Amino acid sequence: MSDSKKIIGISMLFILGCSGVVIGQDEEVPKTGKGYSYVAYLGAGVSYFTGSIGTPASLNNTVRRLSPCGTARIMWQPEYKLGIGFETGWTPFYSYHVNGGINSSGNAEPATMNLNTIPVLMVFSMPFGQHLRLFGGPGGYLLTSHLNYYGNVREFGFSFGYMAAVNYSIRLSDNVRLATEIKWMNARQTKDVNLSAQMMAIWKLKEW
Amino acid sequence: LSGMERMGYNRSIVKTLSLLGFLFFFISACERKYEAPVPDNDWPLFDTADPLDTITQKAMEGIYRVTDGTDLFGSQVALKWSFNSNLTDTTYYISIFCEKDITYYTGQGRKTGTDLLFNGYWRKMVNNQTGIARFTISDTNGSRQLLSKTPMISADSITMAGLWGSGENPPTNNIVLKYVRPLYHGKAFEIMAAHTGGQTIDHLPHAENSTDMIRYSSQLGATGIQMDLRITSDGVPILFRDDDFNQRLVQKSGLLGKVEDYTYVQINTFVKLIDGQSIPTLDNALDVAVNGTNLHFVWLDTRNVGSLATIQQLQSKYIQIAQTAGRDIQIVIGIPDQQRLSIFTTLPNYTASPSLCELTFADVAATNSVAWGTKWTSGIQSSEVSQIQGQGRKAFVWTIDDPNTVSEFISQGNFDGLLSDYPTIVAYYYYVRQ
Numbered sequence: 001m002s003d004s005k006k007i008i009g010i011s012m013l014f015i016l017g018c019s020g021v022v023i024g025q026d027e028e029v030p031k032t033g034k035g036y037s038y039v040a041y042l043g044a045g046v047s048y049f050t051g052s053i054g055t056p057a058s059l060n061n062t063v064r065r066l067s068p069c070g071t072a073r074i075m076w077q078p079e080y081k082l083g084i085g086f087e088t089g090w091t092p093f094y095s096y097h098v099n100g101g102i103n104s105s106g107n108a109e110p111a112t113m114n115l116n117t118i119p120v121l122m123v124f125s126m127p128f129g130q131h132l133r134l135f136g137g138p139g140g141y142l143l144t145s146h147l148n149y150y151g152n153v154r155e156f157g158f159s160f161g162y163m164a165a166v167n168y169s170i171r172l173s174d175n176v177r178l179a180t181e182i183k184w185m186n187a188r189q190t191k192d193v194n195l196s197a198q199m200m201a202i203w204k205l206k207e208w
Numbered sequence: 209l210s211g212m213e214r215m216g217y218n219r220s221i222v223k224t225l226s227l228l229g230f231l232f233f234f235i236s237a238c239e240r241k242y243e244a245p246v247p248d249n250d251w252p253l254f255d256t257a258d259p260l261d262t263i264t265q266k267a268m269e270g271i272y273r274v275t276d277g278t279d280l281f282g283s284q285v286a287l288k289w290s291f292n293s294n295l296t297d298t299t300y301y302i303s304i305f306c307e308k309d310i311t312y313y314t315g316q317g318r319k320t321g322t323d324l325l326f327n328g329y330w331r332k333m334v335n336n337q338t339g340i341a342r343f344t345i346s347d348t349n350g351s352r353q354l355l356s357k358t359p360m361i362s363a364d365s366i367t368m369a370g371l372w373g374s375g376e377n378p379p380t381n382n383i384v385l386k387y388v389r390p391l392y393h394g395k396a397f398e399i400m401a402a403h404t405g406g407q408t409i410d411h412l413p414h415a416e417n418s419t420d421m422i423r424y425s426s427q428l429g430a431t432g433i434q435m436d437l438r439i440t441s442d443g444v445p446i447l448f449r450d451d452d453f454n455q456r457l458v459q460k461s462g463l464l465g466k467v468e469d470y471t472y473v474q475i476n477t478f479v480k481l482i483d484g485q486s487i488p489t490l491d492n493a494l495d496v497a498v499n500g501t502n503l504h505f506v507w508l509d510t511r512n513v514g515s516l517a518t519i520q521q522l523q524s525k526y527i528q529i530a531q532t533a534g535r536d537i538q539i540v541i542g543i544p545d546q547q548r549l550s551i552f553t554t555l556p557n558y559t560a561s562p563s564l565c566e567l568t569f570a571d572v573a574a575t576n577s578v579a580w581g582t583k584w585t586s587g588i589q590s591s592e593v594s595q596i597q598g599q600g601r602k603a604f605v606w607t608i609d610d611p612n613t614v615s616e617f618i619s620q621g622n623f624d625g626l627l628s629d630y631p632t633i634v635a636y637y638y639y640v641r642q
Binding site: 055056059147149157190 | 452455459460461462463464465466469470471473474477478480
């Protein structure tokens with residue numbers, strides 16, 4: 001079994017296990033008599049690319065896996081626990097710098113390559129007690145690659161995939177919470193896997 | 209919410225999450241890795257044996273009855289030798305083509321004393337099963353006759369006895385082949401391998417559209433190959449099938465997007481085919497096809513190209529090289545649609561450039577194409593084939609992968625060649641003809 005499959009398995013066992021634990025626990029937000037709400041999440045932090053980069057072995061390269069990243073998410077939260085929403089953001093997956101001496105004519109020519117993504121994901125959420133909330137869902141990753149080597153080439157691609165995240169929040173006011181989130185993103189088609197840690201602000205935009 | 213309602217909500221949540229979990233595991237299971245690695249068939253006795261001469265190889269070629277081991281090879285097989293070469297060495301390969309499960313066997317042959325030894329591996333193309341198989345032809349089973357200067361071969365005069373196994377396991381299952389008759393060598397017929405030998409998704413030992421696959425294509429029974437051509441942003445023709453770089457065909461590198469947007473030096477530096485080879489230029493590929501194989505026909509299938517000028521120059525260069533070397537090989541530029549017909553007819557002296565036109569007979573005549581190509585879905589088209597052959601041109605049909613359809617087109621059709629992703633099954637049905 002590959003590492004990513006193990007992660008999926010462990011994540012799902014965790015979710016399923018926890019889902020039994022939460023029966024009977026308190027709601028994350030105290031009941032106000034209103035059942036539905038729109039909640040926005042805005043976050044920023046650092047991401048670490050955990051997948052294989054696959055630079056050709058013959059290249060003497062320097063890889064950068066750690067990058068700043070951001071998340072924007074909006075959730076529709078009904079009166080029952082399972083919420084649904086949409087997520088996007090910006091995550092640089094990785095970049096590498098090749099230190100020259102690599103072309104067939106023997107010329108030293110430095111090269112850089114960047115791969116970034118904008119996720120477009122459907123997200124389900126589930127609270128666990130007053131502070132913890134799990135997110136997960138399928139979708140796609142809009143990818144951009146930028147190669148600078150004997151000229152610039154900027155290209156776009158798409159990969160189906162999914163994400164899972166654990167969010168721990170504390171209440172600042174009736175409508176605002178502050179959170180930290182650990183998120184795992186998997187662009188399955190292109191085998192790009194990423195882990196991020198972010199600080200998040202959460203606003204209850206509308207309640208009815 | 210009342211206690212009862214709350215319990216109901218919680219139950220529905222658990223059910224929903226269970227369903228999501230099941231879906232994740234289901235998707236995960238569907239993405240099981242599918243590979244067919246060539247087994248390690250190290251055989252010390254074989255390693256110290258001497259090479260076979262080509263007289264012995266030629267004498268062995270024929271149709272064999274399978275008397276033991278029909279589970280693997282079916283009841284009848286076709287055995288043929290091929291070779292490929294580089295600047296310093298020529299290597300000969302034995303191949304066995306089977307109808308059952310589109311199975312083939314390939315390996316090498318040697319002799320020790322009066323025993324002939326054959327060491328190789330088998331592969332089923334209907335799945336990913338593969339394994340080691342070894343044969344011996346002993347003194348009492350025909351080796352003395354095969355090693356003579358003028359072998360006299362008749363039915364049952366050769367018996368190949370051997371063992372086969374699955375995967376990397378040592379071979380322990382019996383297999384026996386008995387010579388029946390020579391291979392069919394009636395009407396000339398090109399066994400055309402698509403994508404230089406087969407598809408990467410079929411997990412052959414080499415990537416499609418690669419120089420290693422061109423060399424390997426003869427072991428798959430091909431007498432001709434089709435190459436998928438694209439042109440880089442700086443005008444270099446390369447072999448690549450898809451519009452964009454994807455992990456079906458190339459190793460991960462981070463590069464996305466259209467092949468045509470990159471220069472050759474960018475592609476050659478950063479992109480490797482799925483088996484680690486570099487993407488070949490047309491120049492590399494034709495060099496291997498002309499100088500490293502015995503292929504008779506190369507179909508340059510142009511995909512999304514803006515100009516055919518460089519392709520025409522390379523075609524001309526390698527036709528000259530082949531003629532100088534005495535090689536019997538045709539290199540044709542494919543004209544699959546009106547757009548590429550328009551581009552082709554802008555080339556200087558285009559009627560002198562051998563081409564394969566897939567359009568109307570009028571277009572075939574206007575381009576002076578040496579061959580006409582047609583889809584198999586149009587049927588056997590006996591009268592059209594006769595008409596084109598009457599003009600001194602060849603008729604090819606593409607792309608047939610279903611064994612029953614291959615058999616039907618070979619036995620009932622009159623085409624000069626058939627393009628397939630599975631050349632071994634085409635070779636089988638062609639050579640077993642009587």
